[in-house]
Structure formats: C-alpha cells, structure tokens
Amino acid sequence: MHVAVEVELPGLPEESPIGAQSNRAGEAPENNGAERNATIAGSIGEPHPVDLAWKGLTVTSRKTQRALLSNVAGAITDGFYAIMGPSGSGKSTLLNALACRLDHGVKLEGELKLNGQNYSHAELKKVSGYVMQDDLLNAHLTVEETLRYTAELRLPRTTTPEERQERVQTVMEQVGLAHVRNVIVGSPMKKGISGGERKRLCVAMELLTRPKLLFLDEPTSGLDSVTALSLCRLLRRLAMTRTCTVVTTIHQPQAKIFHLFDQLLLLNRGTIVYQGPAQDALDFFDRSGFPCPAHENPANHFLDVITPNLNDSVESLTAKEESLKRHYQPPPVQHLLDNPRPLVLPRDSTPWHKQFRVLLRRSLKEVWRKRNTTLMLLFLTVIMAVLVGTVFLQIGTDQKSAVRRQPVLFFCVVNQGMFGALIVINSFPAERMLSLRERAAGTYHVSAYFLAKITAEALSQLPAPILFSCIVYFLVGLQPVAAKFFIFMGFMILCSVAATSLALAVSALARTTDMAVTILPLVLEVCRLFGGFYLSPRNLPTYFSWLDALTYVKYTYVGISLNELDGLALTCTPAQLDAAGRCPITSGQQTIDALGLDYLTMGQCAGILVAYISICCGAAYLGVRFLKH
Numbered sequence: 001m002h003v004a005v006e007v008e009l010p011g012l013p014e015e016s017p018i019g020a021q022s023n024r025a026g027e028a029p030e031n032n033g034a035e036r037n038a039t040i041a042g043s044i045g046e047p048h049p050v051d052l053a054w055k056g057l058t059v060t061s062r063k064t065q066r067a068l069l070s071n072v073a074g075a076i077t078d079g080f081y082a083i084m085g086p087s088g089s090g091k092s093t094l095l096n097a098l099a100c101r102l103d104h105g106v107k108l109e110g111e112l113k114l115n116g117q118n119y120s121h122a123e124l125k126k127v128s129g130y131v132m133q134d135d136l137l138n139a140h141l142t143v144e145e146t147l148r149y150t151a152e153l154r155l156p157r158t159t160t161p162e163e164r165q166e167r168v169q170t171v172m173e174q175v176g177l178a179h180v181r182n183v184i185v186g187s188p189m190k191k192g193i194s195g196g197e198r199k200r201l202c203v204a205m206e207l208l209t210r211p212k213l214l215f216l217d218e219p220t221s222g223l224d225s226v227t228a229l230s231l232c233r234l235l236r237r238l239a240m241t242r243t244c245t246v247v248t249t250i251h252q253p254q255a256k257i258f259h260l261f262d263q264l265l266l267l268n269r270g271t272i273v274y275q276g277p278a279q280d281a282l283d284f285f286d287r288s289g290f291p292c293p294a295h296e297n298p299a300n301h302f303l304d305v306i307t308p309n310l311n312d313s314v315e316s317l318t319a320k321e322e323s324l325k326r327h328y329q330p331p332p333v334q335h336l337l338d339n340p341r342p343l344v345l346p347r348d349s350t351p352w353h354k355q356f357r358v359l360l361r362r363s364l365k366e367v368w369r370k371r372n373t374t375l376m377l378l379f380l381t382v383i384m385a386v387l388v389g390t391v392f393l394q395i396g397t398d399q400k401s402a403v404r405r406q407p408v409l410f411f412c413v414v415n416q417g418m419f420g421a422l423i424v425i426n427s428f429p430a431e432r433m434l435s436l437r438e439r440a441a442g443t444y445h446v447s448a449y450f451l452a453k454i455t456a457e458a459l460s461q462l463p464a465p466i467l468f469s470c471i472v473y474f475l476v477g478l479q480p481v482a483a484k485f486f487i488f489m490g491f492m493i494l495c496s497v498a499a500t501s502l503a504l505a506v507s508a509l510a511r512t513t514d515m516a517v518t519i520l521p522l523v524l525e526v527c528r529l530f531g532g533f534y535l536s537p538r539n540l541p542t543y544f545s546w547l548d549a550l551t552y553v554k555y556t557y558v559g560i561s562l563n564e565l566d567g568l569a570l571t572c573t574p575a576q577l578d579a580a581g582r583c584p585i586t587s588g589q590q591t592i593d594a595l596g597l598d599y600l601t602m603g604q605c606a607g608i609l610v611a612y613i614s615i616c617c618g619a620a621y622l623g624v625r626f627l628k629h
C-alpha cells in the first residue's frame, strides 16, 4: 500500500525537461517511463490513501428518465486522470457524481465508494477540492488576499497565523503565482490577472487545505494553447509529486496535453469506452481496428472514432461500438469496493464567529476597493442636499412655510435611500455564483456570509444620510432644536437602511441583475406613491391599506413630520391675515390634524422601520440561502 508523502517542490521548474519516450504522434513525449511508473503504480491494482471506486453507476434525469450515465464502473487511485469524450457524453456528470455535486434534477444509482466505504459530500469535501469551469473569484481582492481569506476560512482552527501565512506562500509558489501576489484578480471591466493565472488561483485555493483528490471541470476551456499546456503541466506536477490525485474533464486536448495524462477515462453516450493508462489507449484502439494515423493527435483520433459523423450509417456505428466493447477490459474494482480502509478526515471547520469576522473584513476590503462608488454617492448626496437646501432656503415660520414644509420633508425621505438602494441592487446577483461555489466547498455558513455582507453594506451607506441631514436641516431652517435635529438624522439613517434592505431583498430574491434592476424601480415607485404625501393616510382607500403598510417612505415621512410640526409656532405677515384679522395657521399641530399624521407616534414609526428592516433582511437571507441558480 502506498503511503502518501506530500512533497512540495517550490523550486521545480514548470517546464521541467521530460523524457524522450517516443510516441506515434511524433510529439515530444511529456511522460518519462520512471515518472509514470512512480505515478501510476498504484493505479487500479493497489489501494491508495484516498481512492474512489464505482460499479453499476447509473445517473438518470428525473424529468425525462434519460440515462446520462449507464452502468459504468471504474476507479480513481493515484496520478493524473483525464475524463474525455465528445460534448454531451457525460464527462461532467461522471465528475459531479464522483464529487457528490450532482444537482437535484438527476437520480444516482449504483455503488460508489471512497476507500471502500460509502461517503457523504461532507466527508468528501474534507479530503478533496473541486475547481469549477467558471473561475468565480472576488474581482476586488489581490491574489494573496484571496488566498489569505480562503486560508483563514478553510484551514483548521488550530492553525496559527504564521502557519497560515506560510501555507499561502508555499501554495503561491507551488502554482507559480508569487510574481502576481499583489495584483488584483480583476473582472472584464477591470483588468487584473490573466485567464491562466485565474485558473491557477482557483487551483491554489483548493490546494491550501492539502486535498488528497482534486477535481477539475474543463480547466482549459477558454485558455489559449500555451496557457492550457502550462496549467496541465502544473496539474501533472501536483499528481507526480503526490500532492494530490488529479481528476479533470477535458474536451479535446492538444497532443502535448494528452501525453501528460496518466490515466484516461473515455466516455461516449454515457458509457465508458476505455479506462486505463492513457498511453495504452492507442494500443486499445489499434486492437479494436482503429489505428491512430501517424502524426495524428491521439485525443482527436479517439474522439473522431467515437463521435458519429454524417456519413456513418447506423450499421457502421453499431459495428464500431461492438468492436470497441469487445476489446475493452473494464478495470478490476471489486477489491477496492469490498475492502474498507480507514479514511483520515483532517479538517475541522472554522467557528461561526471567526467566519463572520473574516468575511466582514473581506467585505469591508471590497467596499474599500469600490470606494469610488461610495465617494460618488457622497458627492451626489452633497449636490442633492445643497440643491434641496437652496430651493427651500430658510423656509421660515410664516404662512407660506406651512405650504412648503411638507414637500421638502417628503422630498428628503424619497431622496434618502434611493442612491443607496440603486448601489446595492447588484450585490447578491453578482456574487451569487461565487458564494455558491464557496458554500459548496464548505468554506462558510450562509448566515455568517450574509450578516457580514449586509453589515459591510450598511456601514458603507451610513455617511450619506448623516451628511445629507447636516446640510439640508440647516439650509432649509427646520426647527433649531438639537434633539429634533438628531431625531431627523436618526430617521434619515433608518430610511436609508430600510431602502437599502428593501433593495437587498429584491437583489437576493431576483435571479439575475437584470431582473433585480427591473423590479426595484417599480417597488420604489410604489413606496413613493403610498408614502403619505400624495394621499394622506386618512384619505387612503381601504383596499390599498396593505400596500400602504409595505412602504418605508410613509413611516419616515410621518416620523419626521411629527418631529418638525410638534411644537412649531407659525406666524403671519400683515398680508397673510384673513378678513377677520386672524392668522389662519398658528401651529404645526393644525397641519398634523389636517393631514391625520398623528395616527402613529414617532416611536411607533421608528419601531416599524426597524421591523421593516428586519423583515427585508430576513427575506434577503432566505433568497441567499435557498436560491441556487
């Protein structure tokens, strides 16, 4: 039995000289015999510290009852495995079946064992890593930060900060990313590391936890041939140095890449056509009557043989399949299935409070990196506040002010939160796939992620309502009483957080950013319409009362109106006196009575806003927790 020795060779040159074994395609061979023996000695014959074996494995679509994989058998023990086949042959289905990542739309039957034992996704996660086809990463973090946060979230809780840093350093060197450690990951909108480096970073994130098995779904898709080869050389090196067993799906590799594989699983229409040493596949096709022409890429040749083309008749297809089937010897897997071996599960999970702290730091860092957006928000807030303040400059206390006071108060409410809401609307859709990937890898609890995210968003939004209140309150000349000013500011903050929470709920429940940006303006419009200004609460038709209850605008508007109108004494210029020489409106209380604003108290308005924020956050949490596509 092999003992897995984790040898990390940071100094190993990536383009290491490779032996001179000849091959039929005339390519410079990537496998030297001694290396290959060392790597695949344990392939199917002997048990390995972590191996997977399966028999009678069938995956069926629940909806159509179509078999995506039919009664396949095989094993993964040690080395660099490639799962190849034409498009739709079931490569990803097999990979996901082995990695316990099949979706709910399919049914899995058959025997599938890890070290001869049945296993759960949770157990597999502890000894394996999975690199998805789409390299979903945090665009605003640097390479080193990405690895550091992953290490903090995924390494065992007993790891010291020094050990963590050392691990990050080692892995960065192992995958060849040390030279771009301080470069941001970037996105299509913001240039960062290259496509190949992104893939390496995804591999590095998985390597941090020293997995014994590394699954990769089409890692070379979207990469140019040189970058794809360089990535596959890295994967081979990981397998060769017994860092981990590597299993990758790949569609049509170039010859140089094909020669890096130790083991090949060739699929066609949900069945295994060939499994065994990659270099022996040429003999297998030869024996089956399909010799590979000289100078032909073996991978292309295999796919050409098994992929039906327009000229193939049904008879010739059946004859091809029969011939391949007759010569195919399925690998012996029974001894791996029947022989349970202990499984060392090395990782314990990071406690919730630590996950929250790390995720909060990560989210705050992202907010900081996106500070231009926040600064723009503050700039727009100042412009808006000055505009409102000068349009309604020093409204005073005469009769005209009674008419102008309510519009300015309502405008403040509508304005607050609108900017913030529009900024957070993209929060969850943009990150959904990334967070799903991190959750599937067992990186953190959803609740820790969610709370960290909304706390960071709320903190970044806080300065805007404070700044807005400071400018507008004094320019407009609302009641010069300290307590009233702070209550006004408190309501502006609650209003802004309520609008942001509403936008977060819409963003978490909408499946895409497009859907979120279509729904949000409509919701904000309804909030405005039923905000208590256009129709006073007293005059609202009863059949609209449920919509009325859903608007944060109304509770803020009523709250700040009561704050401002209570204790307000109004005066008259001589021209404003009525025929009897009386001043028509002498107190704010008259406006309160006329508009029916006192059906709630200020405390109730604040309480309802807090409840409103909690409900929106609860809805957003459910969206993040349960929406998976």
Ligand SMILES: Nc1ncnc2c1ncn2[C@@H]1O[C@H](COP(=O)(O)OP(=O)(O)OP(=O)(O)O)[C@@H](O)[C@H]1O
Binding pocket: 061, 062, 068, 085, 086, 087, 088, 089, 090, 091, 092, 093, 094, 103, 105, 106, 249, 251
């Ligand atoms: N959840 C599912 N429900 C129903 N059919 C599915 C599901 N997942 C995959 N399929 C179907 O199963 C077949 C195999 O899909 P799979 O993704 O495994 O192929 P693949 O070989 O990886 O293809 P490609 O190289 O194009 O990615 C396809 O016909 C696909 O449409």
